[in-house]
Amino acid sequence: MRYFEGYRCGNCERDVPAGSAAGECPSCSGPLLARYDLGILKRNVTREEFYGPGRGIWRFRDLLPVYSREISLGEGNTPLIEAPALASTAGCGRLYIKNEALNPTGSFKARGMAAAVSRLVDLGARAGVIPSAGNAGLALAAYGAAAGLAARIYIPSVTPEGVEEECAAYGADVRTIEGILPDAARAMADDGFEEGEFAISTFREPGRVEGKKTMAFEIEDELDGRTPRWIIFPTGGGTGVVAFWKAYLELEELGWLAGEKPRIVAVQSEGCAPVVKAFESGAETMTTWPVPVTIASGIRVPGSRADRQVLRALRETGGTAVSVTDEAILDAAYGMARGAGIFPSPEGAATLAGLIKLTAAGTIGPEDPVVIVNTADWTRYRFMLER
Secondary structure, three states: OOOEEEOOOOEOOOOOOHHHHHHHOOOOOEEEEEEEEEHHHHHHHHHHHHHHOOHHHHHHHHHHHOOOOOOOOOOOOOEEEEEHHHHHHOOOOOEEEEEHOHHHHHOOOHHHHHHHHHHHHHHOOEEEEEOOOHHHHHHHHHHHHHOOEEEEEOOOOOOOHHHHHHHHOOOOEEEEEOOOHHHHHHHHHOOOOOOEEOOOOOOOOOHHHHHOOOOHHHHHHHOOOOOOOEEEEEOOOOOHHHHHHHHHHHHHHHOOOOOOOEEEEEEEEEOOOOHHHHHHHOOOOOOOOOOOOOOHHHHOOOOOOOOHHHHHHHOOOOOOOEEOOOHHHHHHHHHHHHHHHOOOOOHHHHHHHHHHHHOOOOOOOOOOOEEEEEEOOOOOOOOHHHO
């Protein structure tokens, strides 16, 4: 039995049918979020059954949209590694690193793209089209190849070295655009879409949030219900933050949490911090960051199409937003490597830098259990070795 009912706009709450080709709300262009009949699910499935045997994100199909073909390259099942030495250095309680670098294509984007490409196959799509700073484009190229779906990827000229060639190796049509991610997005819009081509960019496709939601399910399973006090995530477009928020709302409604939902923290670079600025000012929406500058290309994103949902996620969970310097990101990368045996991406390192800043401020207490997420492999950021 499946419990997926369709989609609902996160802004105007318009309901959109499950089989709709709409990637965003037809009324207001807001983000579409999947909805489930949680009442029936609760009557039919126990927590133990939900977390029963299986591998990959499709193990959690009771809380994923229904697709006729579930595309997979083995995503999910990434390790949750306890880091006691880092916990002592950072000044928190038990500290865990969710290492998403071990996904196919090297990042958490694989989870979202597995679901998104599965949806496009059901829609009879010919191609997926995306602007990307690197990891999302790589995931689309790989999962598109696995599904027999063409991919067209617009990457900014500041994308880490090797991304263009790797996307092309999967057979993708890669177009390098001078500038940063918004410039690549504008080029995609200017080129337009032919019949059978679908935009699969952040919050213009509802499957990506659902696939990334499985990070939370794995954390709950691995900690055996000992929900962490804080989850710290590097934030660009915001799908990760919204995914965690949505997952824990669903688990709470199902009665499958032993305690309170975790407090979610969005970490950004001081050179590109629209979430932090909006959160600290009490705003409900974000202002586009004028000149985004940071070594962490995955969070060099000047705004979000789901700004309302990102800010709600932080506030409703009692979380916060924090910005860190690029120097602190590099310090944290080497600290994580030497203190936990994980050399993270700059975005992943930002979570440790954010944790250190929040414990120093007293926001996170010395007994608080914390999960930080290393979202990607470091190998596409080889400049980090030049320090």
